[in-house]
Amino acid sequence: MQDAFGHRISYLRISVTDRCNERCRYCMPQEEQAWFGSAEILSYDEMLRVLRVGVSLGISKVRITGGEPLTRPGIAQFCAQVAGMPGIEHVGLSTNGTWLGRPGQGGGTLADDLKRAGLASINISLDSLDRAAYQKVTGRDLLAEALAGIDAAFAAGFESVRLNCVLMKGHSESQIGPLIEFARVKGALLRFIELMPVSVTEVLGEDQFLSAGEAMRLAQAAAGELRPCPQFRTNGPAVYHELANGQRLGFIGAMTNLHFCESCNKLRLTSDGKLRPCLGSWLEFDLREALRGGADDAQLAQLILSVVERKPKEHDFRNNYQPNRRMIAIGG
Ligand code: SAM
Numbered sequence: 001m002q003d004a005f006g007h008r009i010s011y012l013r014i015s016v017t018d019r020c021n022e023r024c025r026y027c028m029p030q031e032e033q034a035w036f037g038s039a040e041i042l043s044y045d046e047m048l049r050v051l052r053v054g055v056s057l058g059i060s061k062v063r064i065t066g067g068e069p070l071t072r073p074g075i076a077q078f079c080a081q082v083a084g085m086p087g088i089e090h091v092g093l094s095t096n097g098t099w100l101g102r103p104g105q106g107g108g109t110l111a112d113d114l115k116r117a118g119l120a121s122i123n124i125s126l127d128s129l130d131r132a133a134y135q136k137v138t139g140r141d142l143l144a145e146a147l148a149g150i151d152a153a154f155a156a157g158f159e160s161v162r163l164n165c166v167l168m169k170g171h172s173e174s175q176i177g178p179l180i181e182f183a184r185v186k187g188a189l190l191r192f193i194e195l196m197p198v199s200v201t202e203v204l205g206e207d208q209f210l211s212a213g214e215a216m217r218l219a220q221a222a223a224g225e226l227r228p229c230p231q232f233r234t235n236g237p238a239v240y241h242e243l244a245n246g247q248r249l250g251f252i253g254a255m256t257n258l259h260f261c262e263s264c265n266k267l268r269l270t271s272d273g274k275l276r277p278c279l280g281s282w283l284e285f286d287l288r289e290a291l292r293g294g295a296d297d298a299q300l301a302q303l304i305l306s307v308v309e310r311k312p313k314e315h316d317f318r319n320n321y322q323p324n325r326r327m328i329a330i331g332g
Pocket residue numbers: 020026027065066067068069094095096123124125164165166193194195196197198199327328331332
């Protein structure tokens with residue numbers, strides 16, 4: 001699949017739930033949530049059907065996300081079905097990590113179940129190593145659980161464990177050094193993500209924004225000189241730099257990197273069955289109606305292709321896009 005601007009689409013992010021056990025300030029409002037009803041959420045079988053049709057059009061990589069994907073029952077079995085689908089080469093999962101160390105169904109942890117299911121990589125959100133600061137950002141006192149989850153991911157044998165830190169002025173400055181040291185000791189790949197205006201919250205103003213460039217300067221002040229390593233890439237838009245000791249750090253400059261969208265290869269399926277060609281655009285197209293209205297695979301494929309045709313050249317974040325739709329609904 002290729003869009004009008006030459007983006008080759010091979011990557012589908014699937015948000016399996018809009019629910020979450022945390023309340024990150026940049027992601028969703030703190031007050032009581034109006035979650036989707038169970039009938040509004042796609043069943044796993046519906047998600048697998050969309051994916052199967054997507055694979056026939058060139059999708060080969062999947063990231064399972066949310067909301068907090070581990071809060072949806074049956075997530076490990078779903079991951080196994082995704083990873084076992086012919087044509088799928090790589091399955092990753094994004095999580096806040098707090099449930100990874102919980103008991104799974106196979107006698108070990110949930111992380112062990114996910115590894116056995118065939119997941120290749122895990123991205124774990126970690127904005128802070130300070131308990132009070134973690135609680136302030138995530139709305140929950142769950143730092144110990146998140147750290148236990150990171151250990152569980154390593155103990156399960158995941159080769160690729162990435163830590164994602166969203167940058168916020170007034171918060172991240174003091175966390176960058178400790179996070180770099182923590183990632184070095186654990187052997188995790190740490191990435192810093194610029195705050196994007198993808199929520200309904202008020203915390204997304206200029207005064208909260210800390211750029212990837214500023215984070216790079218703070219990282220150098222804390223850990224020494226950084227050199228670009230353009231030859232190192234992961235599936236996404238992160239740009240990597242290397243410390244003298246060989247530790248790599250990723251910077252995801254959604255707002256300040258003007259080339260951010262050039263290599264975009266993604267589509268997003270929301271938990272309520274909308275296909276979004278871009279995280280930073282209002283465009284979304286309903287697949288649920290087609291799925292439940294008896295569309296056959298050829299019709300679904302046509303629908304997916306028509307969404308790809310409407311993929312924008314680049315996101316609309318710099319116009320302070322606010323989707324009036326929670327990040328958890330879209331799937332970060
Ligand atoms: N709950 C999981 C987690 O926290 O990793 C998966 C879903 S979360 C929406 C996916 C990623 O989006 C996380 O790394 C989170 O930090 C990031 N995110 C959420 N809101 C964001 C925002 N406004 N700007 C930048 N990143 C954001």
